[in-house]
Amino acid sequence: MIQCFVTDKYVSEFQSGLPRLVSASKMDSRYKSAHPRVLHRHDSFLEILYARSGSGVYIIENKRYNIAKGDLVINNAGVLHDEDASMNKNLNMYCVTVTNLHVDGLPFNCLIPDGVSPVFSAGEYRDIIEKLMSMIYFLLVTKQKNFIEACTHLMTALIYLLLHLIERNKNKTINNIPTTNKDYIALKVKNYIDSHFDEKITLKSISDSICVSQSYLSHAFKEIAGYSPIQYAIRRRLGEAQSLLSMTALSISEIALRLGFDNQSHFHSLFKKYIGMTPGQYRRTYSNL
DSSP states (O other): OOOOOOOOOOOOOOTTOOOEEEEEEEHHHHHHHHHHOBBBBOOOOOOEEEEEEEEEEEEEEEEEEEEEEEEEEEOOOTEEEEEEEOOOOOEEEEEEEEEEEEOOTSSOOSSOTTTBBBEEEOOOGGGHHHHHHHHHHHHTTTTTTEEEEEEHHHHHHHHHHHHHHHHHHSSOOOOOOOOOOHHHHHHHHHHHHHHHHSSSHHHHHHHHHHHHHHHHHHHHHHHHHSOHHHHHHHHHHHHHHHHHHHHOOOOOOHHHTTTTOOHHHHHHHHHHHHHHHOOOHHHHOOOOO
């Protein structure tokens, strides 16, 4: 028998109180492909994803990342992210969302420092991380109130492991500064759409705003983002619609109007085309109210 003792005093990472678990999900490949969660961000919590099996592509702030079994994806609060359903090859994942997270030196509800890759391997901690996320999900599914505290402590253990892995992977940096003219144009297009996605957007309106020809901005953006500017705007709108349907009591017509859809039937048809179900079906399936 090998017995290990705690020998070192330590200072808690959570001086401002423990983070709070928001949700846990077990995401099945076939369902994700049929009903994808398109381009969106979470302003009030961060998202931790773990690939149980398979492979795929995640898009985080216009950068594409290949995901394989044993990989982790960290989406800080406020970070836009998407998934390329066409690249999904039996990608099954766990997802945990967390709020009230204060890590010294980082913004509220953030785990990944600026410039560090949000995608990395769990390495030798793969089995432990998968078991922790599996236990959190299993206990939450039972809906027993006395399990919530247990889930909170499991989540805290998970975050400690992630902080260790992130520290170890700090050399895996990403360049967020445009280095070519196409990068610069693509960023300007993205910023314009992100600021105006709830308005009527055309290539002409983008071109007039950033003073670049429609053909060049469209080519540059698609080369970097993988989508045309108009496709990006549609995904941005529909991703926001998914968030509003699941997290607010706004009516479907109010959501459509808020996101710049003058024609509600057009909103319904686009939503069904991209998400694989109607807005009403999505709300009944995913609403947490």
